[in-house]
Amino acid sequence: MAAGTPVPPATTAPPPEGKPMETLHLVLNAVTVIFIAATMFAAGLGATVPALRGVFTDVPLLLLALITNMVVVPLLGWGIGALFGLPSAAFIALILVASSPGGPFGAKLAMVQSGDIVGGAAMQVLLASIGSITFAPTVNGLLTAADVGTNVSLDVGALVRTVAVLQLVPFAVGLLIRRYAEPTARSWHPPAAAVSNVTFLIVLAGMLLGNWQSVAALLGSLALLAGFLLSAIAFAAGTLLATGPLVRRTTMGGVASVRNAGPALAAIGIAFNDQPAVLGALAAILLSGLAAALPIATLLSCRRKPPQRQ
Numbered sequence: 662m663a664a665g666t667p668v669p670p671a672t673t674a675p676p677p678e679g680k681p682m683e684t685l686h687l688v689l690n691a692v693t694v695i696f697i698a699a700t701m702f703a704a705g706l707g708a709t710v711p712a713l714r715g716v717f718t719d720v721p722l723l724l725l726a727l728i729t730n731m732v733v734v735p736l737l738g739w740g741i742g743a744l745f746g747l748p749s750a751a752f753i754a755l756i757l758v759a760s761s762p763g764g765p766f767g768a769k770l771a772m773v774q775s776g777d778i779v780g781g782a783a784m785q786v787l788l789a790s791i792g793s794i795t796f797a798p799t800v801n802g803l804l805t806a807a808d809v810g811t812n813v814s815l816d817v818g819a820l821v822r823t824v825a826v827l828q829l830v831p832f833a834v835g836l837l838i839r840r841y842a843e844p845t846a847r848s849w850h851p852p853a854a855a856v857s858n859v860t861f862l863i864v865l866a867g868m869l870l871g872n873w874q875s876v877a878a879l880l881g882s883l884a885l886l887a888g889f890l891l892s893a894i895a896f897a898a899g900t901l902l903a904t905g906p907l908v909r910r911t912t913m914g915g916v917a918s919v920r921n922a923g924p925a926l927a928a929i930g931i932a933f934n935d936q937p938a939v940l941g942a943l944a945a946i947l948l949s950g951l952a953a954a955l956p957i958a959t960l961l962s963c964r965r966k967p968p969q970r971q
Contacts, residue, residue, distance in 0.1 A: 673801065673806050674970045676768075677852040683864060689863075689864065689867035691869065692788075692802060692860050692863050692864055693860075693864050693867075693959050694827065695752065695856065695860050696765070696857060696860035696861055696863075696864050696892050697827045697828060697831075698827060698831045698969070699767040699831075699853055699856040699857040699860060700765060700768050700769050700772075700782075700857040700861075701765070701768060701782060701786070701827075701828050701829075701831040701832040701835070702831040702834060702835045702853050703835065703850060703853035703856075703857050704768050704771075704772075704778055704779065704781075704782035704832055704835065704836070705782070705831065705832040705833065705834060705835020705836040705837075705839065706835040706838060706839050706846045706847075706849055706850040706853055707778055707779065707835075707839070707846075707850055708778075708779040708783070708832075708835070708836050708839060709779070709784065709839065710836070710840060712779040712780070712888060713783055713836070714720055714909050715780075716780045716783045716784065716818040717783065717787075719904060719905070721904045722903060722904045722905060722913070723787075724903075725902045725903055725904065725913075725914070726784055726787075726788065726903065726913055726917075727791070727897070728902065729787075729898055729899050729902045729903075729913075729917050730762035730763070730788050730792070730916075730917055731762065731795055731799070732794070733790070733895075733902070734759050734762065734891070734895045734897050734898065734917060735756070735759045735760045735803060735881070735895055736921075737759060737891055737895060737898070738755045738756050738758065738759025738803070738891055739756060739759070739803050739806070739807060741755065741887050741890055741891055741894075742755045742756065742807075742887060743807065745883040745886070745887050746883075747883060747884060748884075748938075749809050750936065750938035750939045750941075751879070751883075751884035751887070751942040751946070752807070752809055752927075753804065753809060753933070753939055753942075754884075754939050754942035754943040754945075754946050755884070755887055755888065755891065755926075755942075755946055756800055756803050756804060756807075757800060757924075757925035757928055757929070757943060758794055758888070758891070758920045758922075758925055758943065758947060758950070759891060759920065760792075760795075760799040760800045760803065760925075761792055761796050761920045761921040761923075761924045761925050762788040762789065762791075762916075762917070762920060762921060763785050763786070763787070763788035763789025763790070763791075763792045763824070763916075763920075763921045763923070764785070764789075764794040764919040764920045764921040764922065765785065765789075765827075765828060765921070766919040767781060767784075767785040767788075767915055767916035767917075767918075767919050768781050768782040768785045769857065769861055769918075770912075770915035770916070770918070770919060770954060770955070770958045771912045771915055771916070772857070772914070773910075773915075773955065773958040773959060773962060774849065774852070774911060774915060774957075774958035774959070774961040774962045774965075775961070775965050776909070776911055776915065776958075776961070777905075777908050777909040777913035778912075780909050780912055780913075781912040781913070781915065781916055782788075782832060783832075783917050784912075784913065785828070785916050786824070786828050786829050786832060788916065789824045789828055789921055790821065790824050790825075790925065792828070792921060793820035793821045793823075793824055793924065794821070796820070796928075797813050797923040797924075797928070800813045800928065801813055801831070811887070813867050813928045813932045819924070819927075820924055820927070823923060832868070835853075862942045865951070871949070874941075875947060876941075876944065876945045878941060879941070879942065879945045883946055883949075884942055884945055884949075885946075885949040886949070887946065887949075888945065888946030888947070888948070888949035888950045888953075889950065889952060889953045890953075891946075891950060892918045892919065892949070892950035892951070892952075892953040893918070893953040893954075893957070895914075895917045895918045896914040896915060896917065896918035896953070896954055896957055897914065898914070898917060899913045899914035899915070899916060899917025899918065900903075900913065900914030901914075908965065911961055914957075915954060915958055916955075917949065918950065918953070918954040918957075919950060919954055920947075920950070922943070922947055925940075926943070929943065
């Protein structure tokens with residue numbers, strides 16, 4: 662079934678944003694890179710090899726996380742988009758978001774909720790790596806089933822390299838420092854976490870400032886509600902479809918609730934010619950998803966003590 666009206670062809674380029682907005686985008690991109698690297702580095706500094714082994718040898722946990730993020734959440738995106746009868750631009754954006762697991766905000770939500778930071782960071786990197794490969798086939802399958810959109814073909818190698826450079830390498834460096842120079846890791850962990858926190862707030866503010874017109878244009882539509890519900894239900898699904906203590910299960914819920922914007926943005930540029938309607942919907946859905954996940958993580962943090970360092 663087709664979801665809404667077709668996306669209008671990009672016959673004209675969007676109006677120039679001007680130097681101030683271009684500068685804002687450049688600064689925001691730089692701060693986002695710092696945020697991702699600092700978050701993963703801090704997670705690595707707090708990790709231990711035994712703790713990681715406990716995550717990666719828990720086969721039921723791994724299988725459930727893969728099913729949740731690779732199957733359940735994409736199907737949720739399709740179902741919510743079809744249920745709400747979203748216009749095609751918003752429907753496509755929702756499918757792109759739902760099909761892209763392993764967002765770096767997942768590791769941050771583990772910190773916010775005082776959860777299983779090591780498990781959350783490890784699972785997020787794993788999902789981002791696998792998601793780089795599964796993203797395009799998943800999107801193509803869902804858009805074909807919904808009779809919307811065009812074929813999405815991405816450079817898998819480039820996506821994997823991006824995940825490795827921005828997420829895996831900082832995490833591995835932090836882990837090595839923790840293993841071979843533990844006093845240094847303990848002294849570096851607070852400033853690394855502080856950089857992660859500050860850049861996190863800057864990224865959120867920048868996303869709102871840089872995309873407020875896109876968000877405002879969708880006020881009164883169901884696209885914002887769809888993004889909110891996708892994130893909230895994904896949080897619940899990730900928590901329910903997990904093993905271990907509650908702290909670990911809610912951490913997996915946080916990882917499932919926030920998605921990886923990188924592949925989605927690449928797909929919009931390659932397959933949809935950077936259409937403003939799809940880009941605007943993507944920004945709005947990502948922001949509304951964070952608006953759902955952050956309060957849940959904050960509420961959880963208020964109900965538990967900070968985790969003991971391992």
